[in-house]
Amino acid sequence: MYAQQPWDAPQSSAVAVTVKYHPLAFVFGLCKPQIELNGRVVALGWGRHVVPVPAGQHLVHVHVPYLLPPRLGPADLGVAVQPGRAVELEYRAPMINFIDGALGAPPQKWPGMTASIILLVALLGLVLCLGGAVIALIFANSTSSASGLW
Numbered sequence: 001m002y003a004q005q006p007w008d009a010p011q012s013s014a015v016a017v018t019v020k021y022h023p024l025a026f027v028f029g030l031c032k033p034q035i036e037l038n039g040r041v042v043a044l045g046w047g048r049h050v051v052p053v054p055a056g057q058h059l060v061h062v063h064v065p066y067l068l069p070p071r072l073g074p075a076d077l078g079v080a081v082q083p084g085r086a087v088e089l090e091y092r093a094p095m096i097n098f099i100d101g102a103l104g105a106p107p108q109k110w111p112g113m114t115a116s117i118i119l120l121v122a123l124l125g126l127v128l129c130l131g132g133a134v135i136a137l138i139f140a141n142s143t144s145s146a147s148g149l150w
Contacts, residue, residue, distance in 0.1 A: 014086040055083040073101030
């Protein structure tokens with residue numbers, strides 16, 4: 001008979017990756033993130049994925065396929081998997097385009113959260129200023145027509 005090769009042995013080690021997006025970035029719900037292990041696609045979709053692997057060094061890559069850029073929030077991490085153990089990882093998609101995602105031991109921070117808050121505050125300030133300008137314009141028109149200038 002043949003001798004059992006290392007790749008034929010039962011794989012009791014694993015890499016577990018939890019893939020998340022922030023609720024404010026709800027557009028990500030329409031896309032399925034792609035998890036690659038050593039350059040091979042092993043899982044698609046949000047949530048927790050457990051991939052059996054042999055013990056040793058492995059490269060984990062996660063990104064979200066998107067329109068522009070085509071690979072949104074890429075993140076790479078080399079992990080050492082011990083025999084009979086599972087390595088827990090967490091990936092968090094970025095809050096805004098053109099920045100990397102976060103991949104590592106849980107919990108991870110939301111990439112781009114500070115920039116998102118600044119953009120939302122600036123947008124809110126703009127809406128308030130425009131609303132104030134519209135109210136002032138309406139008030140100015142109502143007082144000029146009420147003063148009998150016609």
